Amino acid sequence: MSEVMSVTRAMFDDVMVPNYNPANIIPVRGEGSRVWDQDGREYIDFAGGIAVSCLGHCHPAMVRALTEQANKLWHLSNVMTNEPALRLAKKLVDATFAERVYFANSGAEANEAALKLARRWALEEHGEEKQEIIAFHKGFHGRTFFTVTVGGQPAYSDGFGPKPGGISHVEFNNIESLEAVMSSRTCAVMIEPLQGEGGVVPGEDKFLQGVRDLCDRHNALLIFDEVQTGFGRTGSLYAYEQTSVVPDILTTAKALGGGFPIGAMLTTQAIAAHLKPGTHGSTYGGNPLACAVSEAVMDVVNTPEVLQGVKEREQWFRDALAKINDKYDVFSEVRGRGLLLGAALNDKYKGKARDFLTAGAEEGVMILVAGMDVLRFTPSLVISDTDIQQGMARLEKAVARVVAANA
Numbered sequence: 001m002s003e004v005m006s007v008t009r010a011m012f013d014d015v016m017v018p019n020y021n022p023a024n025i026i027p028v029r030g031e032g033s034r035v036w037d038q039d040g041r042e043y044i045d046f047a048g049g050i051a052v053s054c055l056g057h058c059h060p061a062m063v064r065a066l067t068e069q070a071n072k073l074w075h076l077s078n079v080m081t082n083e084p085a086l087r088l089a090k091k092l093v094d095a096t097f098a099e100r101v102y103f104a105n106s107g108a109e110a111n112e113a114a115l116k117l118a119r120r121w122a123l124e125e126h127g128e129e130k131q132e133i134i135a136f137h138k139g140f141h142g143r144t145f146f147t148v149t150v151g152g153q154p155a156y157s158d159g160f161g162p163k164p165g166g167i168s169h170v171e172f173n174n175i176e177s178l179e180a181v182m183s184s185r186t187c188a189v190m191i192e193p194l195q196g197e198g199g200v201v202p203g204e205d206k207f208l209q210g211v212r213d214l215c216d217r218h219n220a221l222l223i224f225d226e227v228q229t230g231f232g233r234t235g236s237l238y239a240y241e242q243t244s245v246v247p248d249i250l251t252t253a254k255a256l257g258g259g260f261p262i263g264a265m266l267t268t269q270a271i272a273a274h275l276k277p278g279t280h281g282s283t284y285g286g287n288p289l290a291c292a293v294s295e296a297v298m299d300v301v302n303t304p305e306v307l308q309g310v311k312e313r314e315q316w317f318r319d320a321l322a323k324i325n326d327k328y329d330v331f332s333e334v335r336g337r338g339l340l341l342g343a344a345l346n347d348k349y350k351g352k353a354r355d356f357l358t359a360g361a362e363e364g365v366m367i368l369v370a371g372m373d374v375l376r377f378t379p380s381l382v383i384s385d386t387d388i389q390q391g392m393a394r395l396e397k398a399v400a401r402v403v404a405a406n407a
């Protein structure tokens with residue numbers, strides 16, 4: 001057997017495109033909500049690989065599904081269908097408003113499919129004039145050129161030449177700002193029911209209902225981007241279930257694969273009919289390995305115990321964060337739903353979210369940020385009470401360090 005090459009973080013700068021700036025440590029192993037780096041240092045994972053690892057690391061149900069499928073069949077492409085893809089699609093259809101499923105490999109690709117489908121639907125049902133896509137400031141929908149342009153952070157889409165057209169942005173949680181730009185030309189409204197990257201900001205119930213009403217009035221499709229909020233993250237399989245609103249198209253990824261790359265777009269039969277053979281596709285979409293893992297994840301996540309457990313864990317997180325805040329006075333509020341929580345820093349610590357993340361890693365707890373002013377928590381949906389308590393003890397030390405440094 002040939003020897004395995006040894007690797008250091010310094011190599012990143014020598015061999016990788018510099019679009020990321022990864023941490024100094026290299027994790028090599030994970031189990032549940034614990035991760036170990038090359039030096040054997042342990043971390044408690046409150047980040048879940050950015051809202052992906054919904055059952056923690058190396059969950060036995062996922063390992064079993066992956067290895068079983070790995071010994072059967074890896075790939076055929078969409079020239080043929082496969083059993084895991086059809087089983088997963090059937091389960092998604094049975095569990096949601098949707099009647100049809102399209103598989104992709106990421107959230108951006110699921111959104112790309114949703115946007116292309118909306119344009120097709122509008123063209124064929126209503127004609128060329130109806131092509132305007134409306135989305136929200138600070139929204140995030142992925143990094144393909146179409147999805148990043150629909151996203152509401154121009155800094156991410158600037159600098160790449162001419163952008164896809166017919167896209168405009170309005171203010172989240174402000175129904176008047178949407179109403180002002182909606183018309184018969186509006187093809188679709190794309191929205192996260194709870195903005196994740198944009199700062200963990202829940203869409204208010206009345207606002208989301210208002211968006212649905214405006215879409216109905218102007219014959220526009222409502223696309224819910226549930227890439228981050230979906231698959232149990234907020235305490236129901238999808239976040240829309242906790243609102244009075246049902247979307248026309250829903251996209252899902254991140255937790256959908258529990259750590260294996262997969263995305264999906266869900267919609268009704270009538271809308272799906274506009275993606276006729278040849279109109280869209282993907283080499284890997286619906287890959288048997290990805291679908292087998294996702295099916296196993298769904299069998300665990302879509303149960304009353306796990307979904308109810310998310311609500312319970314939300315409370316544990318909120319209680320622990322409140323206790324830290326009582327002592328150190330760093331947060332102005334803790335917001336979000338289920339295990340997609342954001343602790344907004346108060347004025348004194350505005351712009352310093354990264355400092356907390358760095359101090360956390362040094363104390364052995366992995367957290368995320370959402371912008372420069374919000375600490376974000378997206379742990380495993382089945383994280384244990386012990387892991388939460390110990391992780392919070394480490395976070396408290398990290399907070400104490402940042403507070404001391406700013407005294």
Ligand SMILES: *Cc1c(COP(=O)(O)O)cnc(C)c1O
Nearest residue numbers: 106107108140141142196227228
């Ligand atoms: C992460 C995310 C995406 C992009 O998903 P990728 O898998 O990185 O392409 C899209 N929308 C939302 C809401 C997300 O959080």
